[in-house]
Amino acid sequence: MISFIVSIIVLVVGYMVYGKVIEKIFGPDEGAVTPAKRLSDGVDYIEMDWKKTFLIQFLNIAGTGPIFGAVAGAMWGPAAFIWIVFGCIFAGAVHDYLIGMMSLRKDGASVAELVGENLGNGAKQLMRVFSVVLLILVGVVFVTSPAAILHNLIGSVPTLAFVGLIIVYYIIATVLPIDKVIGKIYPLFGICLLVMAVGIGVGIVVQGYDIPEIAFHNFHPQGTSIFPYLCISIACGAISGFHATQSPMMARCIANEKEGRKVFYGAMISEGIVALIWAAAAMSFFGGTDGLGVALSNGGAAVVVNKISSTVLGKVGGILAILGVVACPITSGDTAFRSARLTIADAIGYKQGPILNRFVVAIPLFIIGIALCFIDFNVLWRYFSWSNQTLATIALWAASKYLANKGKNYKVAMIPAMFMTVVVTSYIIIAPEGFVRFFEGTPTATIETIGNVVGIIVSAICTLAFLRSVNKKNALDPELSVEVE
Template sequence: MLIFFGCLALLVLGYVVYGTLVDRIFGSDENRPTPASTMYDGVDYVEMPTWKIWLIQLLNIAGLGPIFGPILGALYGPSALLWIVFGSIFAGAVHDYFSGMLSLRYNGASVPDVVGQNLGNVFKQFMRWFSVILLLLVGIVFVLGPAKLLTNMTHISVPVLVGLIFAYYSLATIMPIDKIIGKIYPLFGAVLLFMAVGLTVALIVQGHEFYPQRTLSNVHPTDLPMWPLMFITIACGALSGFHATQSPMMARCLKSEKRGKAVFYGAMIGEGAIALIWATLGMTFYYGSPELGAALAKGGPAYVVNEVSTTLLGGFGGILAVVGVVILPITSGDTAFRSARLIIAEMLNMEQKGYFKRLAIAVPLFVVGFLISLTEFDIIWRYFGWANQTLATVVLWAAAAYLIQNNKLHWIATIPAMFMTVVVTTYLANQPIGFGLDLQVSTYIGLVVSAAATAAFFIKFRKCGCEPEPEAE
């Protein structure tokens, strides 16, 4: 139990100390006008209270990532806790902070424009298409996941539930952000917090021994290698490129840059805590990786969520907890499609005040999403995992570029960018969805690619005619 609370304390300390350092290096300015006031449109640019934005941001970025990912990551044993804690503090929260704050500085720009401002037009065009593809994958994953959970609870068929969820998505995607998202998502955020705290308290009260396998060695029951799979599998629980697509939505609603640390860095620390809880539940409730692996074999992470929640909290509490887990992906899936709509609108230079123009983009997105949802879930999840971490890597490089161009301490973004370049390259070279090479060879390739990317970064930005930071309007 001391290990668990020690990890929680590190996350809080990371927010207080390292989050403050990151905010100070960036130089947030409470007197600088924000897009919510300078570009108000009543649809996407709308001022909202900071507490509400924090809850919405937490709900938007959470999805299935900090639940399904950590449950699967728990198969590796307590070593997963190290990546969740230190990954959240030094990589994930830094990534989320800069994706949000740079959007603020660039008038609420979406992630492709944020990347393009700092890495150039080639990266901007690449990120436009890559982001839309990732958002489609996210939206689909966050349709199928809750549909399967609801099927376990209600016995309604998955296709029917998928249709109902897509119907909700279509409404939430085109409505002004303060009409549905701004009104009910804070309530869902409260359910999410109840779920996390309730399950933790129940685990303690019922006397479960925390982390019975107390070793940092790889204890995966099928001997899957920890490197680099664990860093891809846990995904949103420590670092997620999907968050960079969500942060601009809340950047368009902030009243002051000084709220950015709490909203962007803080929400990721909150997600890290949720990931820590679910990894702990996976390791503790099942008393070891073999037992967790057996539960996963019965029905995947959805089965584990259902069994853990109903066993620990009983009938009403278990249903409430599972509903919380269902709400998480649905409320991230709709904002994924909303983000995709906004990115495509920017590509087409199509303003989004009118409902018809929003529908003209949203409807084709839903059709494509539904067709992809017919593919096997496990295949979609693998591609999502790699694409998600690759997007995060690019955003970290963009943050590093911004910092070095403005003569700020860039290493807070450069070091995690270098590490994640090794991770995503190694994964792509080694896994069947990529080139299927030997793991050792793949790791060497990852190291070489990361070294080359780092060298190119310094060559470009040490000698470039760097663009100054954008002035406030």
Template sequence: MITFLLAIGLLIIGYFTYGKFVEKVFGVQEERVTPAMSEGDGVDYVPMGTKRNSMIQLLNIAGVGPIFGPIMGALYGPVAFLWIVFGAIFAGAVHDYLTGMISIRNRGAHLPELAGKFLGKVMKHVVNGFAVLLLLLVGTVFVTAPAGLLHNMMSGWTTLSMIIGFIFIYYVIATMLPIDKIIGRVYPIFGLLLVISALGIGGSLVVTGAPIPEMTLTNMHPDGLMIFPLLFLTISCGALSGFHATQSPIISRTTQREKDGRKIFYGMMITEAVIAMIWAAAAMSLFYGTDLNAMIAESGPAAVVSEVSLVMLGSIGGTLAVLGVIILPITSGDTAFRSARMIIADYFKIKQIKIKSRLMIAIPLFMISVVLTQLDFTILWRYFSWANQSTAMIALWVGAMYLGLQGKNHWISSIPATFMTMVTFTYILNAQIGFGLPMPLSYLGAAIGTVVVIGLFAKKLNRERQVNEIQVDEDVSRIA
């Protein structure tokens, strides 16, 4: 219990200390006009208040990731707490803040456009493919997961296919309408339910004195799976998630002032980490070890969610908690498809004011997603995890390049970027869905690849700095 409470305390302290430091490094300009005010189109660029933006951002980023991921990560033992706490403070929240704020500085641009501007044109095409793939996987996973939970709650009252169909209908409507029509109105209410359900579980852990394991670095995974790199892909949302880089630009187009960025982007990532801590602790205390592993293997993490909610909060409170968990993926799935539509529209320069233009992009996306729902959930999750953290790695390098070109401390982004480069390279070299190499060889290949990426980053940063200096010299010469 001490470890759990200390971890929650560190997350809160991190927001007020390191979050403030990151904001200072970035250099907020209160008088600067944001895209919500200068690019208003009544569809995606719509000014909204800080509280509403914060709750929308939380629901956008908090799918089943900060619940399912920590539940599966709990198998590793309390070492998972370390990744949630330090990953969120020094990587995840920095990632979310920088992608949101850099987007604000670039007319609400999405990650592919930012990657093209700061890492080169080739990266724009690479990241565009990565982002759309990731969002399709997220949207699909966030259809099947809540549909399964609803189907269990209804005890066979209706078919799973029908529930999936209804969720898709909602997604189509929410993706197509202006952001303030559905998302801007109902998300604050859903956000309140999410927070209440998480606080209910967390409060029950404290009041009942739940036997949460204390801190140890020992790997407790029943199957002996290695902490590195698997833990850092298993727990993504709640610590660091590339999916967030696709969501922050949605809110960068509705944020009215730059000074609101720390609350909206950094703060909501910390809030998500608190939610992740609560569910990881609950899973450890109630189903620790083999029992938890067996339940996940047999029925998936959704079964753990239902059991934890009912045991901790009773039938009524437990049902409300499960509803909160169902809302999480649905409210991330719709914005996943919305973000995919916006990214494709930006890539092909298709204006989104007319509904016909929105349908032209959205319909093919939904058709592909319907096909993907036929695949096994665990297979989808494996591809999602790697694509997700690879996107996070790229987004952190974008943030580092932006800060470096501004002559600011890029280490707040380049250090976590380096770590995640090693993680993602190691995973894809070793995993069966990747190259299937032995782990020692995967470590070596990942280390070489990471060094190459660092070298390319340093080379491009120095080259761009020299170009900027030449440009400044030319401007001075003209003035003279």
């Protein structure tokens, strides 16, 4: 219990202290005219109050991520608390704030354009493809999962019918001005998601559930290694590349640069608190990780969320559970397709003011998305998890270069970039969807050691290449001095 409460306090303090450090390093200009005002088009560039942009950003980046991911990560016990707290404060929130503010300074540019500006044209082209593929995967995942749950709730309606209804909604939300659908309903759903989390958090504490304390012990029933699996399982709530695709949408709606810390850094910290609550609930409600493992094997995260919500919060919890496992995924899926539209439009310089232009970009995306709906959900999710964290890693390297180019303390982004490079490299080597098949017959411990060593080597190479590029720029521009604050 103490570890859980202290973890929440540390997250809040992290926002107030480290969030200000990151804000000072970036240096927002309160007097600057933001894209929402300068490029207002009534479609994607629309000025909004910071409280509304915060709630939209929170729901965009959250969805079921800090719920389902935290429930899966709870299998490792309170080690999940450590990853959520340190990952969120020093990696995820830094990632979200820097990408959001970089986009704001670049007229709301998508993450691919930001990567290209800082890491070169080759990286830009790779990121364009990578981010669009990731966004389509997110959209598809959040079509199939809520459709399946709705079918289970209303058995008389086939899953395919729900898929069709969700896709129709996605098309509407993707092409209409952001204030018509997203701007009206997202703040309400964002509040509901926060209320749901607070209710669960208070409930498990008041009702006396035994939340385990942080210990030097792997609580996973199968003994699965904490690193790198935990860092992949809990993405939203710690660090997630999907956020880099979402932040540019709100960068086009923020009225003042000083609001960036509240909207970007604050939304990530809020998501971390939600993840902490659900991790604590999952590892305590079923009497430990063994019980949680059984519950997950008998229905998955959605069943676990429904069971916890309806028991801890009663009938109200049951209603909120439906919101959590149906409405929230849908709100992530529609913004995924919207972000994909904006990314492609940015890449080809295709103006999105005329509604016909929006359909021209959106329809091919939905054709691909519909085709992917018939692929096994579990396969899609495995590849999404790795590609999501890889995108975050690339975005952090781009943010590091941006800060270095501005003569600012780039280490705040470089250090988490180095860590995440180890994570994604080691994971793809040892994971079933990666290169583990090349090590057939090799003991698991040996494969994991190889993966970690290769991950460290790749991270070291990336770091040396980055530092070389920084030093080269400094040599060409002697007046540029990098601040170390």
